[in-house]
Amino acid sequence: MTTVALKDVTKVFPDGTIAVDNVSLDVNDGEFMVLLGPSGCGKSTVLRMVAGLEDPTTGAILLDGELANDLPPRDRRIAMVFQDFALYPHMTVGENIGFPLRLSGVDQQPRGERVADVASALGIGDVLSRKPSQLSGGQRQRVAMGRAIVRRPGLFLMDEPLSNLDSGLRAELRAEISGLVRELGVSTIYVTHDQAEALTMADRVAIMRKGVLQDVGTPTQVYGRPATLYVAAFLGSPRMNLLEASVYVHLDRYVALNLGEQALYLPWDDIRARAVAHYHGERIVVGMRAEALTPVAPGTPGDVLQGRIRYLEHHGHESLAFLDIGATAIVVDDLGGPVTDTEGANGTSRLRRFGHVMQRLTGRVGGEAGRPEPTGGQGNRTSVLSDPGRHHRRPAELAVRLAPYPAVAAGHPLAISVRMDALHFFDERGDRIDVGWR
Numbered sequence: 049m050t051t052v053a054l055k056d057v058t059k060v061f062p063d064g065t066i067a068v069d070n071v072s073l074d075v076n077d078g079e080f081m082v083l084l085g086p087s088g089c090g091k092s093t094v095l096r097m098v099a100g101l102e103d104p105t106t107g108a109i110l111l112d113g114e115l116a117n118d119l120p121p122r123d124r125r126i127a128m129v130f131q132d133f134a135l136y137p138h139m140t141v142g143e144n145i146g147f148p149l150r151l152s153g154v155d156q157q158p159r160g161e162r163v164a165d166v167a168s169a170l171g172i173g174d175v176l177s178r179k180p181s182q183l184s185g186g187q188r189q190r191v192a193m194g195r196a197i198v199r200r201p202g203l204f205l206m207d208e209p210l211s212n213l214d215s216g217l218r219a220e221l222r223a224e225i226s227g228l229v230r231e232l233g234v235s236t237i238y239v240t241h242d243q244a245e246a247l248t249m250a251d252r253v254a255i256m257r258k259g260v261l262q263d264v265g266t267p268t269q270v271y272g273r274p275a276t277l278y279v280a281a282f283l284g285s286p287r288m289n290l291l292e293a294s295v296y297v298h299l300d301r302y303v304a305l306n307l308g309e310q311a312l313y314l315p316w317d318d319i320r321a322r323a324v325a326h327y328h329g330e331r332i333v334v335g336m337r338a339e340a341l342t343p344v345a346p347g348t349p350g351d352v353l354q355g356r357i358r359y360l361e362h363h364g365h366e367s368l369a370f371l372d373i374g375a376t377a378i379v380v381d382d383l384g385g386p387v388t389d390t391e392g393a394n395g396t397s398r399l400r401r402f403g404h405v406m407q408r409l410t411g412r413v414g415g416e417a418g419r420p421e422p423t424g425g426q427g428n429r430t431s432v433l434s435d436p437g438r439h440h441r442r443p444a445e446l447a448v449r450l451a452p453y454p455a456v457a458a459g460h461p462l463a464i465s466v467r468m469d470a471l472h473f474f475d476e477r478g479d480r481i482d483v484g485w486r
């Protein structure tokens with residue numbers, strides 16, 4: 049019923065805060081788009097600009113293809129649902145739901161019929177004469193939904209509508225809300241910081257960080273092929289294992305990914321080996337999710353890493369083992385790039401930017417086109433490798449799924465088979481190294 053397009057939209061508040069930074073995003077007709085990101089990343093500001101409650105500083109907002117920057121909120125055919133429900137406490141459930149119809153002058157009888165229809169679709173037909181204070185949290189949220197859908201809007205804007213509810217109810221309402229809006233065929237922008245909501249409800253997810261759009265795609269795309277290191281680290285539980293790897297090319301044979309004391313090998317005929325080969329002599333980030341790792345019997349040949357259990361975490365339905373494999377952990381820094389956690393000579397802990405600690409070997413792989421130099425230039429780099437005594441690298445703790453309450457304990461050795469086709473690669477800027485499909 050409505051399409052939304054943001055074109056290069058930026059919002060700078062009077063105090064200089066850049067809340068939204070050059071965001072372009074399309075929401076298709078009937079699509080359920082989830083805006084996901086941590087607190088303060090600019091999600092609500094995007095929503096408020098689409099609603100007409102904030103003006104973009106620059107850029108265009110189009111509704112159904114028409115420029116809507118100057119369209120007043122009431123002319124946008126939009127219904128909003130907020131986390132605090134914003135119900136009128138002195139009105140009954142029926143009056144709350146029917147309020148938008150009353151405002152637009154709909155007569156009492158058709159209004160009552162429409163309210164009854166909506167309430168019964170939401171399973172709250174039996175509480176129409178109650179006041180909001182006499183309802184459970186879930187019922188209140190259903191009333192808020194009812195009030196939003198009663199006018200048959202062209203677009204739903206929902207800002208963390210489930211965040212005030214307990215986890216069981218959230219899961220229940222997740223399915224209910226996404227089922228309902230799909231049934232109604234209404235385009236929806238849904239804001240949340242909860243990745244489970246995003247991945248279960250969305251047709252597509254747009255992930256933001258510090259006002260910048262990081263990645264947009266179906267849940268399968270953003271989870272399975274995250275565009276940036278930030279998205280890789282943000283989505284998934286346990287979080288993706290991110291390891292520092294130095295790349296060494298053995299032409300026509302394989303590309304070795306050296307992970308500290310151990311290595312994995314990409315065979316030369318694997319199409320990804322050619323992309324990773326550009327980083328010969330450099331460090332990259334290798335990401336592996338827990339589902340790409342399977343415990344195997346000691347001595348199993350193939351793509352296997354050896355580790356020792358540092359500690360276990362029991363989650364009831366599964367246990368997680370965190371293994372020391374002699375590799376260095378990567379964390380995402382303020383700029384979204386990779387860093388190894390290091391400790392200076394004076395003992396103060398600090399983060400060193402991955403790109404600055406890179407040691408390059410001269411010479412590239414024969415025939416391969418070079419990549420542009422990373423920003424900063426080589427002259428500015430110091431190398432941790434050239435001064436290994438001064439810095440302490442944080443050892444990686446590889447998260448591996450085990451059956452619940454396994455008969456192993458901390459200190460126990462484990463061999464882990466790695467699904468090589470499920471590895472992720474990121475460069476020193478935190479961008480995905482890819483061979484171009486998606």
Ligand SMILES: Nc1ncnc2c1ncn2[C@@H]1O[C@H](COP(=O)(O)OP(=O)(O)OP(=O)(O)O)[C@@H](O)[C@H]1O
Pocket residue numbers: 061062063065066067085086087088089090091092093094241
């Ligand atoms: N009126 C304002 N004046 C100045 N800065 C603002 C204003 N409104 C929001 N901000 C800032 O803009 C940034 C984005 O805020 P926004 O509310 O869009 O984030 P959010 O991702 O929705 O966060 P949350 O999940 O906490 O609501 C934040 O740094 C916030 O402090």
